[in-house]
Amino acid sequence: MWRVRVDGACIGSGSCVGVAPGHFALGSDNRSRPLSDEIEPDEAILDAVASCPVEAITIEDADTGEPVEP
Amino acid sequence: MALQETAPTEEPIAFPFPPPSSLYEPSPEYAELRDRRPVTQVTLPDGKTAWLVTGHAEARQVMIDPRFSRKAASGPDTPKLGLAAADDSILGMDPPEHTRLRRLVASAFTARRVEELRPRVAKLVDELLDRVETLPRPVDLVENFSLPLPVQVICELLGVPATDRHVFHAWSDAVMNDWRADPAKSKEAIEELSRYFARLIAAKRAEPADDLMTALIAARDRDDKLSEHELVQLGLGLLIAGHETTANQINMFLLTLLRYPDELARLRTTPDDIPRAVEELMRFVQLGQGGGGLLRVTLEEVELGGVRLPAGAAVLPALLAANRDPRAFDQPDRLDLSRADNPHLGFGAGVHHCLGAQLARMELQEALRGLLRRLPGVRVTVPDSELRFKSGMTLRSLEALPVTW
Numbered sequence: 001m002w003r004v005r006v007d008g009a010c011i012g013s014g015s016c017v018g019v020a021p022g023h024f025a026l027g028s029d030n031r032s033r034p035l036s037d038e039i040e041p042d043e044a045i046l047d048a049v050a051s052c053p054v055e056a057i058t059i060e061d062a063d064t065g066e067p068v069e070p
Numbered sequence: 071m072a073l074q075e076t077a078p079t080e081e082p083i084a085f086p087f088p089p090p091s092s093l094y095e096p097s098p099e100y101a102e103l104r105d106r107r108p109v110t111q112v113t114l115p116d117g118k119t120a121w122l123v124t125g126h127a128e129a130r131q132v133m134i135d136p137r138f139s140r141k142a143a144s145g146p147d148t149p150k151l152g153l154a155a156a157d158d159s160i161l162g163m164d165p166p167e168h169t170r171l172r173r174l175v176a177s178a179f180t181a182r183r184v185e186e187l188r189p190r191v192a193k194l195v196d197e198l199l200d201r202v203e204t205l206p207r208p209v210d211l212v213e214n215f216s217l218p219l220p221v222q223v224i225c226e227l228l229g230v231p232a233t234d235r236h237v238f239h240a241w242s243d244a245v246m247n248d249w250r251a252d253p254a255k256s257k258e259a260i261e262e263l264s265r266y267f268a269r270l271i272a273a274k275r276a277e278p279a280d281d282l283m284t285a286l287i288a289a290r291d292r293d294d295k296l297s298e299h300e301l302v303q304l305g306l307g308l309l310i311a312g313h314e315t316t317a318n319q320i321n322m323f324l325l326t327l328l329r330y331p332d333e334l335a336r337l338r339t340t341p342d343d344i345p346r347a348v349e350e351l352m353r354f355v356q357l358g359q360g361g362g363g364l365l366r367v368t369l370e371e372v373e374l375g376g377v378r379l380p381a382g383a384a385v386l387p388a389l390l391a392a393n394r395d396p397r398a399f400d401q402p403d404r405l406d407l408s409r410a411d412n413p414h415l416g417f418g419a420g421v422h423h424c425l426g427a428q429l430a431r432m433e434l435q436e437a438l439r440g441l442l443r444r445l446p447g448v449r450v451t452v453p454d455s456e457l458r459f460k461s462g463m464t465l466r467s468l469e470a471l472p473v474t475w
Contacts, residue, residue: 009181012413014134018421019169021136030413047165050173051421053428054181 001062002041004034009056016048016057024048038062045069082119085112085386086362093454093466094326095403096356100124100391108395109377112386118149120365120384121377124391126398126415128375129363132387134420138366139164142382148367149384156364158260159307161422168421171296171304174289175425178227178282184428187223191433194222195440203444208451208472215441216320216471217313220433224312227429228305229281230270238266242310246464263306271301282308308425314465315357316430320437321468322355323348325457326405328450333407338442340408347407348434353393353414354405357465363387363418389415445475 004023006016012030016023023045024032039045049057049069059068087097103110108125123129132138142148144162156162160171177183198215205214218235225232244252244259271287278284283305289295296304327334337347368383379385393414394402417424424430441448450457451472458469 012419013417013423013427014130014419015421015423017134018136019165026130026134030411047169047173051169051176053176053179053423053425 001038002045002059002068003038003062004045005058005060006032006034007056007058009054011054011056013053015051015053019051020044020048032056041068082111082113083122085114085120085122093322093457094329094354096390096394100388101394104391104395109375109379114149116149118384120149120386121374121379122362122386122388123374124388124395125375126392126395126413129387129389129392130415130419131374132366132385133363133415133418133422135372136165137369137372138385139369140364140366140422141167142367142369143365143384145367149365159303161307161364165421171300172421172425174286174295175282175304175308178285179425179427179429181428184432187227187429188432188436190226191219191223191436192440194219195436196444199440199444207474209474211324211471211473212317212321212468213470216437217317219320219437220313220316223429223433224309224426227282227312228308229274229279229283230309234266238263238309241266242314243460243467245306245310246314246467260306263310264302267302267305267309271305311424312426312429314467315426316433318465318467319352319355319357319430319434321471322357322466323351323434323438324441324448324471324473325450325454326351326355328448330405333405337407338446341439341442343408344435344438344442345431346409346412348431348438349412349414350405350407350409351434352416352431353399353409353412355416356390357416358390363389363415364422387415389418445473448473448475 006024010031012026012032014026014032016032017026020042023035023039023042025035027033045059046069049059055070058070060066061068087099090097103122104124108123108128110122110124111119112122113119123132140162141164144157160168163171198219202209202214221235222232241259241263244255245263270283274284274287286296286301286304290298290301337343363386366385368379368381368385370381372379393416396402398413417427451474457471460467460469
């Protein structure tokens with residue numbers, strides 16, 4: 001399983017919401033957040049990491065805590 | 071006017087609206103619609119209908135929600151508004167096709183990469199202003215500052231010789247033109263620019279350099295990540311989008327600041343507020359001629375702002391109106407350069423969120439910093455009524471901006 005995080009650099013561009021719908025949403029604070037803490041590995045999330053204009057998204061292995069992306 | 075629950079049966083409103091009387095305020099129709107009915111059916115000049123979305127939350131949903139498609143909006147039967155050139159580019163694609171191309175260029179435009187370019191941009195600003203100071207006044211800011219700055223930056227990033235500026239600028243203007251005005255001219259300009267990029271790509275294949283075009287060529291030749299046509303389209307798209315927009319925002323930012331002398335005076339004493347000021351000016355200033363973002367078409371039935379849109383509906387997010395929505399911004403019609411919470415949609419949102427947003431922000435910050443520091447008494451020497459905009463452009467593009475100080 002992966003653990004996905006969106007850090008404080010988020011500018012709310014909504015890029016990740018469009019690239020990986022179902023995995024991210026914009027909150028009332030106009031920042032993105034992952035929709036669940038732990039998720040099955042999914043190529044769309046790698047796309048979201050690579051598309052983020054401020055590199056605010058990170059993925060780590062939920063068991064080991066090792067970074068998956070970037 | 072009383073709010074009518076049966077509003078969909080109302081006579082559709084003609085769009086675009088008549089141009090506003092002031093350069094600094096949107097046409098009043100936007101606010102009336104937004105307050106009454108933020109998702110409204112309008113009639114376009116070709117007789118087709120579209121839904122105009124004037125609320126902030128609703129406009130953002132149109133740009134983020136994948137049920138609103140750019141690809142479906144790029145077909146031959148959909149209404150054509152303004153920048154038709156976008157349809158045959160990455161701006162006319164949906165994921166996953168869009169994602170494949172966007173990933174190839176996204177890393178060159180991240181906040182981190184853009185920060186590395188800041189010292190170079192600050193130096194360019196200083197050099198341009200050094201020269202401006204020596205010129206007889208009034209000085210045309212377009213020719214001598216606001217255009218050459220972003221042209222130089224995007225040329226260096228892409229690896230396009232900035233000395234070719236005079237060659238590609240006329241083509242760039244023709245591409246940015248409203249295609250309804252002169253479709254043949256715009257098409258010809260795209261072809262000229264495509265040939266220019268084909269020559270440039272051939273030269274870079276022979277002699278690779280440390281620039282984005284070389285990296286994209288490697289992505290094609292080594293990894294087969296994009297077609298030759300996509301390579302050419304991406305290159306010329308980046309070149310055009312990378313300078314025309316920023317150049318016009320520098321002009322409009324200065325004009326707007328001069329209209330709010332108290333805010334400008336405060337900014338001079340608190341230059342640390344420049345990044346916030348740039349965000350506020352992005353919210354406040356209208357860049358596009360029509361006040362809209364790019365048209366989308368619904369792939370299925372969607373509920374938007376309480377209105378049920380059928381599949382295949384043309385939907386136009388009105389960024390200008392969304393950026394003045396009182397539900398999203400406190401005192402939205404007030405220019406507040408220290409505004410802290412500013413979720414403006416000046417760069418769009420979703421997968422087509424402006425690729426160059428971080429670069430544009432940084433260039434606009436450095437341009438503003440330079441102008442405030444080096445030309446403290448800067449003023450425009452003609453009244454607004456004498457400012458000339460290039461005709462038929464999709465952007466509000468000034469012919470010239472004569473200034474003195």
